[in-house]
Amino acid sequence: MSEYTYQEPKEAVFDKPTQLITRGQCVVVRLPSELTKMVVLGQGKLVNLGKFGTFCSDEVVGYPFGQSFEILEDNKVKPIGALLQTHDEPEDAEYDNATDELIRNLASSENNQQIINIGTKIQKMTTAEIEELKETGGAGVGKQIIEKIIASHDAFDKKTVFSQEKYLKRKQQKYLRRFTIDYAGPSQVLQFYYQKDPSRVLDMSEESLGMMMNLANVRQGGKYLLVDETGGVVLYAMMERMRGEGMIVVAHENEHPNHSVMAHSNYSDELIDSVVKPINWLQFFDPEEEKIGWTDFPQDIIDGMTGSKRQQYYRRKRRATDVNHAINLVESGNFDALIVATTLHMPSLVEKVLEKVGGSRPMVFYSQFKETLVQTQHVMAKDLRVLAPTIFETRVRPYQTIPGRIHPVMSMRGFGGYLLWATRVFPKEGITAVGRGIVRKENRKKQKIEALDELSGAPTEESTPEV
Amino acid sequence: MSFTAYKDTIEEGDFVFCWISREIIKPIHVKAGEVLGTRFGIFSHDDMIGSLYGAQISSAKGYGFIHLLHPSPELWTLSLPHRTQIVYTPDSSYITQRLGITVGTRVIEAGTGSASFSHSFARTIGREGKLFTYEFHEPRYVEAKQELEEHGLTNVEITHRDVCNGGFEIEENGASKDIRANAVFLDLPSPWTAIPNLSSVISKDSRVGVCCFSPCIEQVTKTVEALMAHGWSSIEMVEVSAKRWEARKQMVRRVDDAVERLRDVKRRKDAGIQRRKDDIAREALEGTEPSIGDKRPASETPQPEEKTKETGFNPFGKGVRVRDGDPQWEWINVSKVESDIKSHTSYLTFAYMDPNIRVVNPVEEVAEIIA
Incomplete structure (x- = not known):
């Protein structure tokens, strides 16, 4: 493998504020x-x-x-x-003391025997009245509304303390004029897009994303090969785990890669350009054809150019350098990991790109469908360049977290994708595994395959013939 | 520096993970002249020196082989000597992602245990980050300390301490060290006794996340109460459940073929009865009287395997060893979950501490913003 080196035109400095809310962010x-x-x-x-x-x-x-x-x-x-204050939180706020008091002063019930669901009749306050209050605006209007709603609730005292709290929480969610400012990290951006349209991020869950990062051993200074159809969520997560140090070659199927998510990342374009090297599949598989021939013009000709001509010249030079650089990176291969989240047919993709992965380096494939990965695993199990392909499914189950009333929440998201993890290895020619019983020459080849399957986790027990 | 960067070729003294099977991964330090004995044979360290990481090598006898892998925190988790119950990758990776642990994060971990998560933290936080890990059990502390040093994890500082009673502060030159943790991971039997000790060692000017890792629901209750009492908010407990799936093949066995096979069996059975009848009739004509149930001589009996294989309609390969995926038959790809799954590791209780102060006055703010 030839070692290809490239001098960056300039060092990009990582200065993204991640702990402090900053203007322009x-x-x-x-x-x-x-x-x-x-x-x-x-x-x-x-x-x-x-x-x-x-x-x-x-x-x-x-x-x-x-x-x-x-x-x-x-x-x-x-x-x-x-954002939301529960009954027993000692922290702050006249508001909470007030509602606490409100609840304390009002009676509550031991159980819900007296609760009769008669909907709107029980609430004496009308929607119009609530709207009118809202119109007045001002500080603490949410608090006032909630207090009035509770005061006008005929059967509030029939509720148990637990259900009073739940009621209060619901009303807080609806009327409190509060908000939290969170860092727009990969998990938050993923959650945001997931809310809007899960298919846009291939149904990926935070736990799948996190596990991808760990299984692929993403870290500062690595050189990775990425296929990302989540709009850049995976790319962003990798950038965060590299903090501007290292290289990500992004293979894509269009004129330009879709990294729209990176716009929320607060990374400068210089920093993104210094780390992310896009390459389309044509350039990837047909490098000699796609390399851009380039010779610098003599300095006096450049000096003689008009402003716009010169700009164009530098743009073309930049593009040639970038494309050729990305092609060279792929040609020299030896990537520290292959990370794939795509709807392209993975079994054929893996055969074509795994040569580019360095020895003992991980390969991680994400799919929203297990079937895709099953098919890919079958292909990998037969390929001696792949060790121990394994499909994982990870799901996080949230709980209602109130002491004394802890239980899993009633509903949660149903999907979050699947992962296939494997290691790139170099098979040795002409060696034989230890088989069961005596090894006869003619059986050696067969046994080698069996033992390989055993190692790589492919099913053999039921189906392999006894020697 | 094997856990922090990849290298390609194995040299003497390198740390190599010998992959023997899915269940057996043997971490070794390569030393000329030494050998590794496994159930697949004996492997010479001399053969490893100069090999590429990822290479397959054969045993001294020429058959049997292993793969030589590069260390990584995830492989270490699969191979490390268990001193305690360990935190597995589905849990550790989620905690890392959710707490936003990246390059430069300052992390507190108690206790160190088998240092499985410590390796993962050390990889993720990079050179600028720092992991402060605490272990109260002395023999475990000694082992872990040696291990972390051997593995070149210079961004980890291990302290022998019972953090529940002794707190997290570290003395250095007569003063308390500036720990300023942004993230805390508590894998302790009673995290609620350690929570009050955190206030002096966590960052005062940024949000701090904590994750308490406890197997019992009673522990969660006490932990949540302690977190609430000490000003932590956004408290949520979750559970991670992970499964491993295995890819399999299932033969496509059509009911039409089953019917056809039954028809074929019947046809052959009828033919046999007819043949028997004909034999009896012929024998009666020829004057010999065989008693009912007499067998024909063995030489005339067709061999059963031959019959199934060659004369019968055998769409599903009955009586023949069929390899999964044999192209002679039709298959569909299926999957099944591993036979034993970890149905419960621990409950993960997350919470956050917000400093509630304005760190920078926007009027004085000078930081240049990236567009």
Whole structure:
């Protein structure tokens, strides 16, 4: 393998703020309803959260990520302890003391025997009245609404304390003018796109994404080969685990790769360009054809160019350099991992690209369908260049986390994808595995295959003939 | 530096993971003249020196082989000597992702245990990051310390300490070390006794995430109460369940073929009866009287295997050893879950501490923003 080196035109500096809310940054705004929004905090820019109110970007700058706020009058905010406050949290807020008191002062029931579901009749406050209150705006209007709703609830005292709390939480989610500013990391961006349209991120869950990163051993300084059809979520996660150091060659099937997610990442274009090297499949498989011949013009000719001509010249030079660089990287191979999240047919893809993976390096394939990976695993099991292909499914089950009332939540997302993990190896020609019983010459080849299958986890027990 | 960067060729003194089977991965330090004995044969270290990582080598006798793999935290998790129950990759990778642990993160881990997660943390946090890991059991601490040093994990600092009673602070030159952790992982029998000790060692100017790893629901209850009492919020407990699937092949056995085979069996049975009848009739004509049930001489009896294989209709390869995927038959790709799954590892309780302060006044802010 020839070692190909390339001098970067300039060192990109990693200076992305990850702990502090900074002006101009793309951030995630999390609402009490658990919905999230992506917002760029422009100077003086107002952020409209619909029924939750409006705040000015400048108000939240300078706080650490994760900070929660309550919207006050004049687009101002005040920092608060947490987005939703439960009954027993001792932290802060007159509000919570007030509702605590409210609940304490009102009677509650031992059980729900007295609860009769008669819908709207039980609530004396009308929607119009609530809307009217909302119109008045101002600080603490959410709190006022909730207090009134509870006061006008005929059967609030018939509820148990538990159900009173749940009711309160529901109303808080609906009326509280609060929000949290979160860091727009890969997990948050994934969650955001997942909410909008799961198919856009190939149904990928955070746990699948995290496991991909670990199984592929992604770290600072690595050189990776990536196929990513999630709009760049996988790419972003890798960038975060490399912090600007290393190289990601992204193979794609279009004129340009789709990394739209990277726009939320707050990485500079220079930094992205220094790490991410796109290559399309034509360039990948037909390198000699696709390399761009380039000779620098003599300096006096460049000097004599008009401004726009010169710009064009440098653009073409840049493109030739980039394309040739990416092709050279692929030709020299020896990647530290192959990471694939694609809808392209994986069994044929793997045969064609695994040569590019370095010895003992991991290969991780993500698919929203297990069947795709099953087929790929069958192909891998027969390929002596692949060791121990394994399909994983990982799912996170959330629980209601209230002491004394801990239980799994009633519903959770049903899918999150599957992973196929394998290791690239170099088979040795003409060696024989230890078989069962005496090894006869004519059986050696057969036994070798059996033992290989055994090692690589392919099923052999039921089906292999006894020697 | 085997856990922090790949190299291609094995040299003397290198750390090599010998892949013997899925269940047996043997980590060794390569030393000229030494051998590795396995159930697949004896392998000479001399053969390993100069080989590529990923290479397959054969035993001294010429048959039997192993693969020589490069160390990685995930392979280490599969091969390490268990001093305690360990944190497996589906849990550790999720915790890492959810707590946003990346290059530069400062992490607290207690206890170290078998140091499986420590290796994974050390890889992910890189040179700029720092892992402070604590182990209260002295023999385990000594072993782990030696291991971390041997593995070149210079971004890990291990301390022999019971963090529940002694806290997390580390003395250095008479002063307390600046730990400023951004993420905390507590794998302790009673995390609620360690939670009060965290306040002095976590970052004061950024959000801090904690994950408590406990197998029992009673532990979760006490942990959540302690987290609430000490100002942690966004508390959520989850469970990770992971399964391994195996790819298999199932033969396509059509009911039409089953019917056809029955028809064929019947046809041959009828033919046999007819032949028997004919024999009896012929024998009666010829004057010999065989008693009922007499067998024909062995030489006239067709061999059963031959009959099935050659004369009968045998669409499913009955009586023949068929290899899965044999192109003579039709197959579909199927999968089944591994025979034993880890149905419960531990509950993961996550929570966050927000400093609730404005670190930078936007008026004085000078940081240049990237577009």
